[in-house]
Amino acid sequence: MFKKITIQADERGLLFRRGSYLKVLQPGVYRLAPWSEDKVEIVSIMKPFVLPEKELSLFTHDSELLRELEVVQVEDHEYVLRFEDGKFAGLLTPGSYAFWQVLKKHTFVRADIRQPELPSGVNAAVRTKLAPYCQIFEVGHHETGALYYNHELQQELKPGKYYFWKGPVAVSVKTVDLRQLQLDMTGQEMMTEDKVTLRLNFVCQYRIVQPLRVLAIKSFEEQLYIQLQLILREYVGTLKLDELLRMKQELAAFALTRLNEKSEEIGAVFLTAGVKDIILPGEVKDILNTVLLAEKKAQATVITRREETASTRSLLNTAKLMDENQTLYRLKELEFLEKICEKIGTISLTGGNNLLEQLNTLLGEKKTG
Structure with a gap:
């Protein structure tokens, strides 16, 4: 069949x-x-x-x-x-x-994976489905990227998402933050001209303007820290302690100027700088506190003597006026009598004289020579 x-x-x-x-x-x-x-x-x-x-x-x-x-x-x-x-x-x-x-x-x-970038005709929806075969790099909106093939720089990348084939060419992307950044130097020991060792807290803000130049510098932040350290040592070492404490603002301006002199070399521009704290050794701090206390006491003594002199001069002027004017003298007596009466609870009168006569007797009459 x-x-x-x-x-x-x-x-x-x-x-x-x-x-x-x-x-x-x-x-x-x-x-x-x-x-x-x-x-x-x-x-x-x-x-x-x-x-x-x-x-x-x-x-x-x-x-x-x-x-x-x-x-x-x-x-x-x-x-x-x-x-x-x-x-x-x-x-x-x-x-x-x-x-x-x-x-x-x-x-x-067809895609030749010896050229790592995906063909331009492949849309974003398809690219997401190719993830197992691709390397994906993202450059944030506040960043710029540098594209390397086999560790050789190819181009600068704008913010976005990038896909590259996993293949014979090693692809890497390094990103640089373009926002305002801050460099903190904390507890840095330095010596003044008069051999006082102190610790300095310093801060500066900067922004990267040449990303590729920054990427060409190994350990960029570390080298930036050392540059700042050397600049501050140069300035502090030329001043005595009293001068340094008095010229903190000048120190910040000096550091900012010197850093910006190197902006072209390191690819960053410096915006602000300032001294946060100057920390002195305990014994130096005690000496300064003693000196400050002595100065304040001397100032207080001068002020007290000045006030005593002014008060004495005022009393002298008042006495002259009362000596020259009998009515003023009597008014002053009545003023003091009023103050005395404010502190007296009761007044007892003896004898047959009336109140006014007894008060006159109490006050007495100013003798005329």
Whole structure:
């Protein structure tokens, strides 16, 4: 009895005789005799052309089959992006592939991974699906980036997201922060001209303006710190302690000027600088406190004597006026009498005189010579 084989419209049959491929069978109904050594493999044309344990090269001699297939050879230095009807369907790594060009239209984009940057025609939605095959670098909105191939500088990168193939070329991106930055020097020991050792806290703000020059300097922040340290030592070493304490603002201005003299060399411009603290040794601090206390006491003594002199002079002037004016003298007596009465709870009168006469007796009369 004949064996009936039906091939649907979305299928193709591959006819084998004694294990060797013979030809492709189009949709239809076929019958094989029971004693026939032929065998038919039915494959879907909706899927890539793949037969387990069969090499693609076994089928490439069939011109009829090749009219319906798209054969893609991917070299060792390539990736191939496959699209079905314009939609991304996958990425092909080195090897041989075949796809049916019947019900679907397959297109391919080749990428030479010796050139690490992804082709410009690959949109952002597709790039996210290529993550296993790519290196992804991001440059923030406040940064600039430097692109290196095999540690060799290629170009400066603006803010954005960048994709590069994982391949024979080593890709790296270094970023530089373009925001205002701060350099803190804390507890730096220095010696003044009069051999006083102190600790200085200093701060300065700066902004990087030439990123590539900064990247060319190894340990940029460390070298910047050393430059600031040397500048401050140069200034502090020329001043006595009293002068330094008096000229803190001049120290900041000097450091800012000297740093900006090197801005072209190091690729950064310095905006502000200032002394946060000058920390003195304990014994020096005690001496200064003693001196300050003595100065304040001397100032207080001078002020006290000045006030006593002014008070004495005022009393003398008042006495002269009262001596020259009898009425003023009597008013002053009444003023003092009023103050005395404010502190007295009760007044007892004795004798027969009236109140006014007794008060006159109490006060007495000013004798005239």
